[in-house]
Amino acid sequence: MAKVRGAVVVDNEVCKGCNLCVVACPSRTLALNRDVNSKGYHYSYMENPENCNGCTNCSAVCPDSCITVYRVKVE
Amino acid sequence: MPELAQKIRDIIKPENIVYAKSPLMNDDVMHYCPGCSHGVVHRLIGEVIEEMGIQDQTIGVSPVGCAVFAYKYIDIDWHEAAHGRAPAVATGIKRVMPEKYVFSYQGDGDLAAIGTAETFHAVNRGENIVMIFINNAIYGMTGGQMAPTTLVGQVTSTTPYGRNVDLNGYPLRITELLAQLPGAAYVTRQSVQNAAAVRKTKKAIRKAFEIQAMKKGTAFVEVVSTCSSGWKLSPVDSNKWMEENMFPQYPLGDLKDGTRADANDYSIKG
Ligand SMILES: Cc1ncc(C[n+]2csc(CCOP(=O)(O)OP(=O)(O)O)c2C)c(N)n1
Ligand code: SF4
Ligand code: SF4
Numbered sequence: 001m002a003k004v005r006g007a008v009v010v011d012n013e014v015c016k017g018c019n020l021c022v023v024a025c026p027s028r029t030l031a032l033n034r035d036v037n038s039k040g041y042h043y044s045y046m047e048n049p050e051n052c053n054g055c056t057n058c059s060a061v062c063p064d065s066c067i068t069v070y071r072v073k074v075e
Numbered sequence: 076m077p078e079l080a081q082k083i084r085d086i087i088k089p090e091n092i093v094y095a096k097s098p099l100m101n102d103d104v105m106h107y108c109p110g111c112s113h114g115v116v117h118r119l120i121g122e123v124i125e126e127m128g129i130q131d132q133t134i135g136v137s138p139v140g141c142a143v144f145a146y147k148y149i150d151i152d153w154h155e156a157a158h159g160r161a162p163a164v165a166t167g168i169k170r171v172m173p174e175k176y177v178f179s180y181q182g183d184g185d186l187a188a189i190g191t192a193e194t195f196h197a198v199n200r201g202e203n204i205v206m207i208f209i210n211n212a213i214y215g216m217t218g219g220q221m222a223p224t225t226l227v228g229q230v231t232s233t234t235p236y237g238r239n240v241d242l243n244g245y246p247l248r249i250t251e252l253l254a255q256l257p258g259a260a261y262v263t264r265q266s267v268q269n270a271a272a273v274r275k276t277k278k279a280i281r282k283a284f285e286i287q288a289m290k291k292g293t294a295f296v297e298v299v300s301t302c303s304s305g306w307k308l309s310p311v312d313s314n315k316w317m318e319e320n321m322f323p324q325y326p327l328g329d330l331k332d333g334t335r336a337d338a339n340d341y342s343i344k345g
Contacts, residue, residue, distance in 0.1 A: 006093075007086040018110030018310040024270055041109070049083050057270035059094040063114025064105055069094040070086045 002073045006054020008046060011066035015043035021058035021067060027051040030058060097121045099130060103147045110310020112300030113142050113209060115267040119277045120180070120207065121149045123284060133176040134168055136161040140182035141215045141302075159190020162197035165204045176287055178205035183224040184214040187249045194249070201258025201292040201335035205283040208250070208295065211302035212321060219305035223247035226324055231305070246324055250297045257336030260292030263329045266299040266322070268314045292335025299325050 008029070015037065021044050022030045031047035044067070046052060054071025099121040107113050124133050130151055137145040139158035146153030156164040161179035169177040186194050186208050197204065213231055214220040220233040226246055228237040238246075254262040261283055265276040276298055283294035299321050301313035308316055 005082075005086060007083050009087060014104055016109035020110055020310055020314070023311050046083075050079060054086075054093055055270075056094040060270040060273045061115065061267070063107065063109075063111055063118070065096040065100050065114075065118050067094070068092060068096070070088065070091040071093045072086050072091050 002075060004053050004071055005074050006052040006069060006071045007049060008052060008054075008058060008070070009068045010044050011068075012037050012043045012045075013039075014064050014066040015041060016064060017041035017043055018063065019044075020061045020063070024057045024061045026055065026057060027053055097125045099125045099150045101148055101150055105148055106144055107141060108302075108304045110301065110303050110313065111141070111215075112211065112267050112298065112302075113145075115273060116180075116207065116209060116276070116280075116298050116300070117142075117145060117148050119267075119273070119280055120178075123277060123281045124149070124151060124176075127281070127284060129176050129284070132174070133178070134172075136165045136168070136177070136179045138179070138181040138185040139216075140185045142180055142182060142209065143216070145180050159185050159188070160193050161185065161190065162202070162204070162206060163193045165206075166197055166200070166202045169202060169204050173203070176205070176284055178207060178284075178287075180207045181209065182215065183208070183210045183212065183222045184217075184220075187223045187247050191249075194253070195256070197258075198253045198293045198295065199256045199258045201260070203287050203290050204293060205280075205287050206293060206295045207280070207283075208297040209300045210250075210297055210321075210325065211300040211305065212246075213302050213305040215302040215305050219302070219307075223249070224325075226320055229320075248325065250295065250325075250330060253295055254330035257341065258292050259295060259331050260334050261286045261294040261329075262297075262331040263295070264297040264299060264325060264327050266317070266327055268301075268318060272327075291333075297325070299327065 029052040032042040059067040134152045165179045221231040286294040303313040
């Protein structure tokens with residue numbers, strides 16, 4: 001059966017660390033980084049990148065349009 | 076680990092994009108607080124306009140309130156209105172340029188307090204405009220004062236002991252009232268608290284623009300929203316508070332799905 005795998009790229013400088021994507025992610029891929037961006041926000045990142053299935057829930061809830069989602073089918 | 080990094084690099088390629096920011100959304104970083112619903116709704120409006128291919132034909136009217144700078148973020152034509160007057164300004168634009176798509180974007184202080192008259196009469200006239208209503212139950216921009224939509228018991232900077240009916244009256248369900256006006260074609264209440272709700276709200280906004288194209292009357296989309304700064308909660312807790320407290324008072328769903336009333340039903344007979 002074909003499986004899907006995904007990955008996201010977060011625009012670190014635009015992210016305000018609101019945490020909405022972290023709770024929207026069904027696969028516990030995302031977390032807020034311990035590091036901060038130039039505005040002092042703990043930006044979102046893939047803490048468990050192997051979990052991502054590219055469902056786009058995170059980008060759907062992002063108020064700042066800072067998440068790009070990629071998805072591939074793997075055999 | 077290098078293997079995993081390579082795997083991720085193989086996924087992150089342009090041909091594998093399933094979601095990217097709409098080209099209609101400008102690169103200006105939004106001034107909204109972290110997690111603010113305004114940002115989500117802006118994005119949905121931008122995506123709908125992009126998908127309908129009406130970027131050059133759409134004019135937005137921005138309010139006074141936190142969304143006063145809405146015109147900075149979506150790459151369409153905009154007009155700024157005085158506080159509460161967006162439906163009147165949108166009416167004027169639509170009547171002069173009936174071929175354009177015209178929408179107003181307003182908060183609850185703007186739409187349901189100072190602009191109540193403009194709101195009611197635009198909908199009652201059945202203006203062929205879209206009205207987007209962000210109901211966060213508070214005046215966000217000015218420091219979290221009580222709005223007409225503030226819930227009973229809700230603490231705001233002007234109701235430090237909670238909204239008290241004897242003193243402050245009742246929360247105004249303006250959307251229910253507007254749904255009864257003969258000029259209303261489509262009236263719906265949505266929210267953006269999770270991905271499924273966001274997708275439904277996007278569909279509702281798209282439908283509202285399509286109704287404008289069909290000249291059916293006013294299309295009104297309320298979005299029950301959060302104001303984490305005004306509510307003094309984190310964005311995640313704000314969503315929970317909204318689900319627990321706002322949704323029972325402002326239930327989600329369509330209130331009207333039709334067309335503006337037939338003039339014959341209101342005209343003198345004989
Ligand atoms: C004529 C006028 N009266 C009052 C104000 C002050 N004022 C600015 S924004 C606002 C309320 C905004 O609240 P809302 O419409 O709910 O939008 P939000 O900021 O919550 O998105 C008020 C009263 C003003 N700018 N102009
Ligand atoms: S695309 Fe889906 S699975 Fe991947 S990080 Fe976003 S929410 Fe999580
Ligand atoms: S004050 Fe409230 S409505 Fe205004 S930007 Fe902040 S969270 Fe949004």
